[in-house]
Amino acid sequence: MRRSSAETKAVILAAARERFAADGYDKATIRAIAADARIDPAMVMRYFGTKEKLFAAAAEFDLELPELAPDQAGAGLVRHFLRKWEADEGLQVLLRTGVTNEAAAERMRTIFGGQVMPLVIGLTGDPERAPLRASLVASQLLGLALSRYILKFPPMVAATEEELIAWLSPTVQRYLTE
Amino acid sequence: MRRSSAETKAVILAAARERFAADGYDKATIRAIAADARIDPAMVMRYFGTKEKLFAAAAEFDLELPELAPDQAGAGLVRHFLRKWEADEGLQVLLRTGVTNEAAAERMRTIFGGQVMPLVIGLTGDPERAPLRASLVASQLLGLALSRYILKFPPMVAATEEELIAWLSPTVQRYLTE
DNA sequence: GTGGAATGTCAACGGCCGTTGGCCTACAAT
DNA sequence: ATTGTAGGCCAACGGCCGTTGACATTCCAC
Known part of the structure; x- marks a missing residue:
């Protein structure tokens, strides 16, 4: 052919x-x-x-984070992350690979550092604690992907998008705004 | 020799x-x-x-979860998990491997299902929602390990044990007790 | 001290890998 | 119709892998 x-x-x-x-x-x-x-x-x-x-x-990948109202950023981020994961294989590539491949881990760091952190700074106007806040958000979102899509913990697989948003939003919201 | x-x-x-x-x-x-x-x-x-x-x-491994007072279970779990991670290579083995190896993923499921879930049931007396609660706890704790020890996000690496406990405890506590 | 089991070494096997260079073959321009 | 080029294939290379079987060495029981 x-x-x-x-x-x-x-x-x-x-x-x-x-x-x-x-x-x-x-x-x-x-x-x-x-x-x-x-x-x-x-x-x-x-x-x-x-x-x-x-x-x-x-492994080219763009999180395409939307603009978010500060008081709904938690729910918005969780929802966006879940949908992005299922629509675009890029995140899966990075997570599956970043665990044993230093180059992929470095790319993951730059993606989260370069895309999540600015969003957090914009939302909070707190440049000093923004890096830690962004990392905490990343830790919960990546832990979600890990347990639901990679390790496939049955209760996480069975949960609906709305359930997960309801449980995780307050966490992310608190990491963002104290 | x-x-x-x-x-x-x-x-x-x-x-x-x-x-x-x-x-x-x-x-x-x-x-x-x-x-x-x-x-x-x-x-x-x-x-x-x-x-x-x-x-x-x-990959033999025991989480050795301690008994915890219900109102301090969040902080206790985060602290115990952090220390366990640094003292015992077993968790690292499982996380590094479970991402690309189905047998290791299965073992991770049985460890969390068999050790975290009973603890959650004991703490809450809510057998119906315990599986999801335990999985949510696991998602945050594994996300912590992933971002701090595997992907090495700089702010997570720089944070002290006490800082991390302070940030994550309320999350875990809420997943446990609503 | 001699026999035999336990501990350890060595060389090789078949298999799969990333990568290379040479060789076809279809097509478009002339 | 001829020719140049771009798309595609094939066979082979060196390397590393898990695994195996034959061989060497040490130790202990008798």
């Missing part, structure tokens, strides 16, 4: 995202990704050069 | 725990563990049979 360069690249990237999200960095092999994309492993190298560069491309 | 069987087994197990905790299942190779233990890789197989069985032995 014959495709345009851009098409092939996109197909490979989609397969890579799925594999990295499902298996983590090491178990997601170039060969498996290539098989998913119905293409020779050599093509992956041609288009991305190296497994690390392919991963870097697959 | 010549050692007793039990000594050697213990040395291998200690090396395995360190490697699994630092690197996760795949990157912690039998060869590296054997090198740490200053022994031939074949000995690891002799004593443990298989990499999976070695892992199972290295």
Whole structure:
């Protein structure tokens, strides 16, 4: 079969995202990704050069945090995070990989440092404690993703979006505004 | 060098725990563990049979949850969890590994289901909502470990034990007692 | 002191990995 | 119709892995 360069690249990237999200960095092999994309492993190298560069491309990610009213920021953040997780594999890629791969952990730090912290500063006008506040928020949101989507604790899997929002919003709200 | 069987087994197990905790299942190779233990890789197989069985032995773990007064359970749990994490590599092994290894994820589920849930039932006398409560507690505590010890978000690393207890206790307390 | 079990080493196996270089093959411009 | 080029394939490399079996060494019981 014959495709345009851009098409092939996109197909490979989609397969890579799925594999990295499902298996983590090491178990997601170039060969498996290539098989998913119905293409020779050599093509992956041609288009991305190296497994690390392919991963870097697959881990591109933007939290796309919305503007939030200060008194509803907690609920808004939890809801946005849950939906973002389910709609975009990027977060899964980063979490599955960041645990055993220092480069991915570094990217996670910059994403949360660069995207959550400014939001917190804007919401609280408290630049001094904002880094800790943002990290506390991140700890609860990532713990949610970990227990619900990765470790699959049955009660977390069974809970509805609304239940989770109801339970977690006050926590996040308090971390944001004391 | 010549050692007793039990000594050697213990040395291998200690090396395995360190490697699994630092690197996760795949990157912690039998060869590296054997090198740490200053022994031939074949000995690891002799004593443990298989990499999976070695892992199972290295991932033995008991949370050792203490008895807690209901109104101080939040603070007690956070403090206990922080100290347990730093004193015992078992939790690190499970978290680093559970993210990409289904067997470790299953063990994590049984540990939290079998140890945290009974504690929550005892504290609240509310068997119906206890599973969700326990999972919420777990989500915050695991999120704490993830952001502080694995991803190493700088503000979480810099925070003192007392600061973290002060911030997280109300969260855990609320998950436990509404 | 000699035999045998326990402890430890060594070399090799088959397998999967990332990566490379050469070779086809379809297509578009001439 | 010819040719250049871009898309794709194939076979192979060196490396590391878990695992195995044969071989060496130490120790203890008799």
